[in-house]
Amino acid sequence: MRLTFPYQTDRLGAIRIYGVQHVFELDSDPAEPESVFGTTVSHVPTPAMIAVQRRMGVVVPCRNERLRILDGVLTGIPHATQLIFVSNSDREPVDRFMMECDTIERFCRYSRRSAVIVHQRDPGLGKAFAAAGFPHLLDEDGLVKHGKGEGMIVGIVLALLAGKDYVGFVDADNFVPGSVNEYVRVFAADFHLAKTRFAMVRICWKSKPKVVDGALFFSRWGRTSETTNRLLNLLLAGYTGFGTDSIATGNAGEHALTMELALRLRLAGGFAIEPFQFIDLFERFGGVAKATAPQEHPDLMKEGVQVFQVETANPHFHEDRGSDHLEGMVAASLGALYHSPAANAQVRSAIEELVGSTPALPEPPYPPLSGLDVTAFQSVLLEHAPTFSQVVFPEGSETLPIAG
Numbered sequence: 496m497r498l499t500f501p502y503q504t505d506r507l508g509a510i511r512i513y514g515v516q517h518v519f520e521l522d523s524d525p526a527e528p529e530s531v532f533g534t535t536v537s538h539v540p541t542p543a544m545i546a547v548q549r550r551m552g553v554v555v556p557c558r559n560e561r562l563r564i565l566d567g568v569l570t571g572i573p574h575a576t577q578l579i580f581v582s583n584s585d586r587e588p589v590d591r592f593m594m595e596c597d598t599i600e601r602f603c604r605y606s607r608r609s610a611v612i613v614h615q616r617d618p619g620l621g622k623a624f625a626a627a628g629f630p631h632l633l634d635e636d637g638l639v640k641h642g643k644g645e646g647m648i649v650g651i652v653l654a655l656l657a658g659k660d661y662v663g664f665v666d667a668d669n670f671v672p673g674s675v676n677e678y679v680r681v682f683a684a685d686f687h688l689a690k691t692r693f694a695m696v697r698i699c700w701k702s703k704p705k706v707v708d709g710a711l712f713f714s715r716w717g718r719t720s721e722t723t724n725r726l727l728n729l730l731l732a733g734y735t736g737f738g739t740d741s742i743a744t745g746n747a748g749e750h751a752l753t754m755e756l757a758l759r760l761r762l763a764g765g766f767a768i769e770p771f772q773f774i775d776l777f778e779r780f781g782g783v784a785k786a787t788a789p790q791e792h793p794d795l796m797k798e799g800v801q802v803f804q805v806e807t808a809n810p811h812f813h814e815d816r817g818s819d820h821l822e823g824m825v826a827a828s829l830g831a832l833y834h835s836p837a838a839n840a841q842v843r844s845a846i847e848e849l850v851g852s853t854p855a856l857p858e859p860p861y862p863p864l865s866g867l868d869v870t871a872f873q874s875v876l877l878e879h880a881p882t883f884s885q886v887v888f889p890e891g892s893e894t895l896p897i898a899g
């Protein structure tokens with residue numbers, strides 16, 4: 496893969512946010528030696544990307560998506576990665592989760608690969624979090640709360656148990672298998688280029704096709720992303736003193752983290768999870784807010800956090816869910832931004848202007864997963880969660896580290 500060199504850099508405390516990289520060539524010359532930073536284009540050879548993919552879990556959060564579309568998403572996930580499926584789909588009156596399990600089982604059988612599966616609302620999964628000293632994720636019935644962010648947190652823990660060093664996320668409602676493939680290859684390419692153990696790769700797309708007046712329109716930005724990015728950039732500019740448009744991935748559902756970083760971030764629930772990653776970085780490692788905690792993370796502060804942003808060649812084409820859903824997403828990210836100790840007066844007044852009032856206080860984020868007792872989690876999960884399964888093909892060929 497060939498990617499443009501991320502030239503522009505915004506720095507805030509330990510954080511480096513790189514300007515958007517472009518995918519220049521999906522499949523580059525395999526005979527060409529690697530060329531990294533120093534030219535205008537970085538060339539990452541396929542074997543280097545595959546080496547990273549072998550150390551990566553790809554989490555697919557899914558709630559009641561169409562099976563044909565899910566099937567396409569699976570097709571796009573590179574073989575070397577570990578597939579992790581976290582479902583919050585209905586189990587009644589029709590058991591959609593069972594249908595998803597069948598789809599994944601069939602996919603793994605024919606592609607000779609493995610998958611880790613769990614249902615987010617499995618009481619045994621809730622028990623495992625409680626036993627691991629992480630009850631924050633649970634509702635009053637002791638089940639993991641509903642929400643995409645909550646499903647992703649479950650996915651991070653499963654990737655950790657599977658011994659992975661990287662964890663990436665791709666939505667289950669993507670119509671284009673080739674774009675899923677590109678996202679995961681991009682994650683691997685930038686992790687290969689990363690110079691620290693604390694890195695993040697976030698995707699933005701060249702276009703998001705929509706049908707407008709009966710014709711296909713290739714829009715540049717979603718409305719939600721436009722608003723979130725503008726406000727995050729305003730916040731950044733308030734500290735650096737220079738106006739910037741470097742943040743282009745505030746809402747990036749498709750993104751990946753090194754496990755070292757994933758375990759140290761505080762993660763938000765629902766659709767606030769992606770913008771909140773920036774907020775948490777600013778608050779705790781940007782050296783700007785009262786809530787900073789650099790003394791707890793001297794290694795991170797020294798090595799720094801690298802945030803890569805990449806514009807993919809494929810369009811992002813997914814299910815359209817209408818505007819109610821979008822408004823909820825905007826409200827979640829604006830609330831978190833407004834009430835963050837890292838927010839400055841400029842950002843707060845821009846938000847007030849936008850919504851016409853003070854946004855509601857958001858749910859507090861979850862504490863970092865580094866506090867989770869992994870051994871206790873694993874033993875309770877294996878014993879008490881009937882929806883947890885590992886699909887392994889060829890059968891008996893390999894036992895995942897997750898099996899202990």
Ligand code: GDD
Nearest residue numbers: 556557558581582583641642643646666667668746747748
């Ligand atoms: N496990 C789980 N649990 N998955 C869920 C849940 C849940 O409670 N809710 C939604 N999902 C899954 C969906 O099935 C889909 O695969 C993915 O999470 C994203 O949900 P969508 O409902 O498709 O969200 P969206 O398309 O509006 O927004 C996406 O793109 C935004 C950026 O444009 C999401 O990825 C957002 O997080 C992202 O900010």
Ligand code: MG
Nearest residue numbers: 666668813814
């Ligand atoms: Mg979607």
